[in-house]
Amino acid sequence: MTKVHVTTTVNGEEVEFLADPRETLLDCLRDKLDMTGAKEGCGTGDCGACSVTVDGTLVCSCLVLGVEAQGKKVETVEGIADGEELHPLQRKFIEHAALQCGICTPGFLVAAKNLLEKNPDPTETEIRYWLAGNLCRCTGYDKIIRAVQDAAAEMRGAA
Template identity: 70%
Template sequence: MAKVHVTTTINGEPAEFLCEPDKSMLDVLRNTLGLTGTKEGCGTGDCGACSITVDGRLVCACLMLAAEAEGHEIGTIEGMARGEALHPLQQKFLEMAALQCGICTPGVLIAAKSLLEKNPDPTETEVRFGLAGNLCRCTGYDKIVRAVLETAAEMRETAQ
């Protein structure tokens, strides 16, 4: 099978890779590019552990063919922090113990970031709806929802 050459942008940096036409974006991120923060939970798009953004839209990397990344902007958990500074969501998740085993956490953070970029002032219901595609078996959801709401409030205050 002939490999596909893909030119894309990942976390703001130009990226090129070769992949089999049937390889998922999740597989290429983890096994070809060494970006192992994106996790595989189910492999069927049901759990959200592999959430990434493609041109700002939330996508399950396990359901996306890597060849589809051609010409697009991909965002992964590795791109959330800038240098040594954690993203405000990452910091708040740590402060509020809104994480445990780490399998779902990257996908939840990406989904929460995507939500706040579209809606910087969400209600609790909107946060729960925005994270509905991300399953967490360890923490429950209360601490996660509270962390997202507090981050949103702090980010709004900082922006003023």
């Protein structure tokens, strides 16, 4: 099968790779760009472990073809921290023990960041709704919700 040349921006950096037309964005990120933060939990878009944003829209990268990233801006969990400085969401996930095995954590962080970019002061209901596409089998959701609430407050300067 003929490979397709893809040029895209990932976490603010222009990258190029060759992709099989049937290859998922998740596989391209992990296997071609060595960005292993997004995880394949289900491969069917049900768990959210592979969540990334494409042009600001939250997507399951297991359901997007790598060739669809052509000319787009992709943001992954690797792009959340500012250099060595953790993002408030990352710090709050640690403080609230909102992670355990780590499979779901990258997807939750990407989804929560996307929410807070669109709505910096979400209600608990809005957070739960926004994160409903992410599944966790280890921690339960209360710690995750509290971490997002605290991060939102800190980012607004209300903490």
